[in-house]
Amino acid sequence: MLERGKKDRDQVEFVVIDELVPREHLLRKIDTAVEFDRLYEMVEPLYSEDNGRPSIDPVVLFKMVLIQHLYGLPSLRRTADDVSLNVAYRWFLGYTLQEETPHFSTVSYNFRHRFTEETVDRVFAWILSEVADAGYLSPRAVFIDGTHIKANANTKKQVKEQIPAASKHYAKELIEEVNADREAYGKKPFDDDNDSPASHGKRRDNTSKKKLARRKKEKFRTVTKSITDPDCGLFVKGEHKRQFAYEAHTACDENGFILETVVTPGNVHDSVAFDEVYDKVTEHFPETKVVVADAAYKTPHICKKVFGDSRVLSTAYKRPQTMKGGHEWWKYVYDEFYDCVICPEYQPLKYRTTNRDGYREYKSDPRICTDCPTKARCTHSKDCVKTVQRHIWKDYEELAEDARYTPEYEKLYEKRKETIERVFADAKEKYAMRYTQYRGLAQVTNWVKLKFAAMNLKKLATWKWNDHFRLLIFRFFSSEYERCPVAA
Secondary structure (H helix, E strand, O other), rough: OOOOOOOOOOOOOOOOHHHHOOOHHHHHHHHHHHOOOOHHHHHHHHHHOOOOOOOOOOHHEEEEHHHHHHOOOOHHHHHHHHHOOHHHHHHHHHHOOOOOOOOOOHHHHHHHHOOOOHHHHHHHHHHHHHHHHHOOOOOOEEEEEEEEEEEEOOOOOOOEEEOOOOOOOHHHHHHHHHEEEEEEEOOOOOOOOOOOOOOOOOOOOOOOHHHHHHHHOOOOEEEEOOOOOOOEEEEOOOOOEEEEEEEEEEEEEEOOOOOEEEEEEEOOHHHHHHHHHHHHHHHHHHOEEEEEHHHHHHOHHHHHHHHHHHOOOEEEOOOOOOOOOOHHHHOOEEEEEOEEEEEOOOOOOEEEEEOOOOEEEOOOOOHHHOOOOOOHHOOOOOOOOEEEEEEOHHHHHHHHHHHOOHHHHHHHHHHHHOOHHHHHHHOOOOOOOOOOOOOOHHHHHHHHHHHHHHHHHHHHHHHHHHHHHHHHHHHHHHHHHHHHOOOO
């Protein structure tokens, strides 16, 4: 028998909005997990006490942004539309079914002009402190990596610019140790490139004019910049994949909670941004003992920085760059006692100099190399000279290599796929972080931090809810056991 559906669209009902939201809804868990009134203390200095029109509740604004990131909504416009239609969203914001929800432009304006980067940092730190208070934070081992986010920029709208090359932030420390090493070998120390020559017109290290001109030229580099978003960088992956992007350099703990993130243009290497991430993490979590990172972070400076702080760097194998068809790298053995390198034919390569990059150069005797039977596999130099370089901080790299074979640190490195790699996978698959609709480094940074704050909040709420559920089950069975006649 055919039965037509009901069309009681004009019927008036009295409902309680709280009863329309399921008891195990995610937003209920979040609302129970943290006290959102803490936000008033963070934003109170940003509002006037006696001037202007009454504002929209700042907690509502932050909750709308959290909804956007929790459910992977692409824009604030879409979020505002969904909030007005979704009962659970209205309940979470504290709005009735008849109230008008905030317009997306209001939320956007506040996060662009009122809520500064410091405000977003405070919100991120507050949620992280809630995680720590709950006992879920485990920063003994920190996992660091970076992931690219496609920028809101067209690759066809680009321009090439010549900009000053970014100097290494550890350049002063490096040149001091290089000069100390050169003086120990009886070599003249290097002058700073920024220093003017002496009164007689010659530099202390007798650098030729040709080298000075080349060094001056190296201070500038040509980059491809976007006309649409000048803050992003051109990310090149493979031969064909080229796109403008940002990169989120992120650190998390063993439980997958995000501890810190630093957003840079997409053309900034992971090792360059490491210092900022590492310094922030160790400042807030001095109990950190192990830093886990992939092979991109296995550089002399990073190894020295981590091991110099009495911490351990757990990293992967880094394939050495050797000549194609040449001898294996391990056949050139460094003799610490005699300070020389032994070649595969058991001939010594003696020290010659220490360059500005911090590498000691060991060179062979051309008279011996001329008649060497394996010269073709060793060097293609016209002078028949083989040069092997060894960094002055190589000892710290060897410490990282030794840690790689330790079972404890080997297991920690295997956990990368369960921690930082999973964070990035979830962020892109579930929270819409593959690309951003925002432009400018400041806006993208706030967007990424709020997204990671939402991820931490969701995990915190879920864990608290599960722990509460387990506690109830435990209490139930404990009471039933006490009532059992056998137990009595």
